[in-house]
Amino acid sequence: MSDIICISPVDGSELARRPAASGEAIAAALTSARAAQADWARVPVRERAAHVLRFLDAMLSMSAEIVPELAWQMGRPVRYGGEFGGFEERVRYVVDMAEDALKPVIPHDAREGFTRYVRRDPLGIVFVVAPWNYPYLTAVNTIAPALIAGNAVLLKHAAQTILVGERFQAAMDKAGLPKGLFANLVLSHEQTSQILASGSVDFVNFTGSVEGGKAIERAAAGSFTPMGLELGGKDPAYVRADADFDFTVENLVDGAFYNAGQCCCGIERIYVHEALYDRFIDAFSALTGKYVLGNPLDEGTTLGPMAQKRFAELIRRQTAEALAKGAKAHIDAGAFPMNREGTPYLAPQVLTGVDHSMSVMREESFGPVVGIMKVKDDAEAVALMNDSIYGLTASIWTADRAAAEELGGQVETGTVFMNRCDYLDPGLAWTGVKETGRGASLSRIGFEMLTRPKSFHLRHG
Known part of the structure; x- marks a missing residue:
C-alpha cells in the first residue's frame, strides 16, 4: 500500500510519511466502530458531552507543541497561535446546547390518551474527510457534535496535515473514549472511495474542492449515504x-x-x-x-x-x-x-x-x-x-x-x-448554496444532520 506524505511548505522537506491503512485495518476499524457505537448510544447525553470536554482539555494541553507543528505542515505563522481559540469556543458551545438540541420534539397539539414525540437517534458511523487549511476547526465542527449525538467517528485527514489526525487520536485516547468509538485512519483517495461505495458508514462530512465533492458523491452513489459537503467559495x-x-x-x-x-x-x-x-x-x-x-x-x-x-x-x-x-x-x-x-x-x-x-x-x-x-x-x-x-x-x-x-x-x-467576515458562529448553521455544497454543521441544525428522527405514537390502554 502506498505511503501518504506531507511536504512542508516552509522549506520543501518531507515532514511526515505514513503508510496507508491496510484493508484488514480498515475492516477492523469499521467493525470496532459499529460495536462501540451500539453501546455509546445508550450512554446519557450529559456523559457523552463530558467525554468530549475531556477530549478538549487533552487537545488544549498539546497547544504549545501543535502551533509550530501546524506551521511546518501548512504554513500558518506561529504568531497567530494555531486554531484553539475557535476550537474551544465551538466545542464548549455544542456541549452546552446538546441536551436541549437532542431532546424529543413534542407536537404542539396534545391529544388525550396518547403520548407522541419525535426522538433524535444517532445515525451510526460518521466518516469525516477533513481539509488542511483549518485542520482542527473544520474537523471538530462535525466530530464533537457527532460523538455527543451518540455516533462513532472515523477521521480521514488531508495528507498536508496528516499529523493532525494523530493529535485527534491521542486526545481521544487520553479522554478515555470507549475503544473503537473514534479512529484516525490514514487513507488514500481510492480507499476513501471504497469505504463510501461499500455503504459501511452512515454519514460522510467532506470539506474541500467542488471536484472533490463530486468525487465523494460518485463514490457513494447508490449507497444512500447521507452527506454534508462544504466545497468551494468566492466570498x-x-x-x-x-x-x-x-x-x-x-x-x-x-x-x-x-x-x-x-x-x-x-x-x-x-x-x-x-x-x-x-x-x-x-x-x-x-x-x-x-x-x-x-x-x-x-x-x-x-x-x-x-x-x-x-x-x-x-x-x-x-x-x-x-x-x-x-x-x-x-x-x-x-x-x-x-x-x-x-x-x-x-x-x-x-x-x-x-x-x-x-x-x-x-x-x-x-x-x-x-x-x-x-x-x-x-x-x-x-x-x-x-x-x-x-x-x-x-x-x-x-x-x-x-x-x-x-x-x-x-x-x-x-x-x-x-x-x-471570515468567522463561524457556532450558534448559527454553517451552510452554503449553489456549488458551495449541501447540508449544514454547527448550531441545532448541525445536530439534526447527525441524527435521524424516530417518531413514537403511543396509545394508552
Whole structure:
C-alpha cells in the first residue's frame, strides 16, 4: 500500500510519511466502530458531552507543541497561535446546547390518551474527510457534535496535515473514549472511495474542492449515504457609502489575507461604492503592503507560505491573466524578498480594473489575492455578488442594519455578515448554496444532520 506524505511548505522537506491503512485495518476499524457505537448510544447525553470536554482539555494541553507543528505542515505563522481559540469556543458551545438540541420534539397539539414525540437517534458511523487549511476547526465542527449525538467517528485527514489526525487520536485516547468509538485512519483517495461505495458508514462530512465533492458523491452513489459537503467559495464583500471607513478597511484586509487567503470564508472579491472607492483603494493597498512574508516559525512573520507550491502557481496564473486583460496591480511584489517563483511563498496582491470575465473574480483563488470593483449602488453590488457559482458567505459593510438585512435577503449565500467576515458562529448553521455544497454543521441544525428522527405514537390502554 502506498505511503501518504506531507511536504512542508516552509522549506520543501518531507515532514511526515505514513503508510496507508491496510484493508484488514480498515475492516477492523469499521467493525470496532459499529460495536462501540451500539453501546455509546445508550450512554446519557450529559456523559457523552463530558467525554468530549475531556477530549478538549487533552487537545488544549498539546497547544504549545501543535502551533509550530501546524506551521511546518501548512504554513500558518506561529504568531497567530494555531486554531484553539475557535476550537474551544465551538466545542464548549455544542456541549452546552446538546441536551436541549437532542431532546424529543413534542407536537404542539396534545391529544388525550396518547403520548407522541419525535426522538433524535444517532445515525451510526460518521466518516469525516477533513481539509488542511483549518485542520482542527473544520474537523471538530462535525466530530464533537457527532460523538455527543451518540455516533462513532472515523477521521480521514488531508495528507498536508496528516499529523493532525494523530493529535485527534491521542486526545481521544487520553479522554478515555470507549475503544473503537473514534479512529484516525490514514487513507488514500481510492480507499476513501471504497469505504463510501461499500455503504459501511452512515454519514460522510467532506470539506474541500467542488471536484472533490463530486468525487465523494460518485463514490457513494447508490449507497444512500447521507452527506454534508462544504466545497468551494468566492466570498464577496460590499462596502456601502456609509461604512465605518477605517474599521472596514482593516477588517477586509485581514479577511482577504489571513492564513495566506486560505480560508473557506475568506474575502476573495470586494465591491466598493463609488463615493468611497478611490480612498478605499489607497488605504486598502497601503495596509496590505505592511504584511511581512516569511518563514512562519518566525514571530515577525505575518504572512506565511501557501500550503503547496501548486496553490501559489494558481494565484500567479490568475493574476497574470487579469493583468493581461487590463487589470492594475497595486502591490509591488518586489518589496517582499521572500516572494519567489517556483515556491509557495507569494506576496499579497490587490487588483483593480477587474471584471467578471477574469478568473480572479469568478473562480476560487484560495490565496492572497483580491480583486476590487467600483459600484454605483446597492442593486449593482447585489447583482455582482450573485454572479457566482458559489455561495458560502457574503459581508455587507454599512451603518444601516435594515439595509444590511434587506440586501442580505437578496444575496445568494449561506451566511450574511454585517460589519464582519471570515468567522463561524457556532450558534448559527454553517451552510452554503449553489456549488458551495449541501447540508449544514454547527448550531441545532448541525445536530439534526447527525441524527435521524424516530417518531413514537403511543396509545394508552
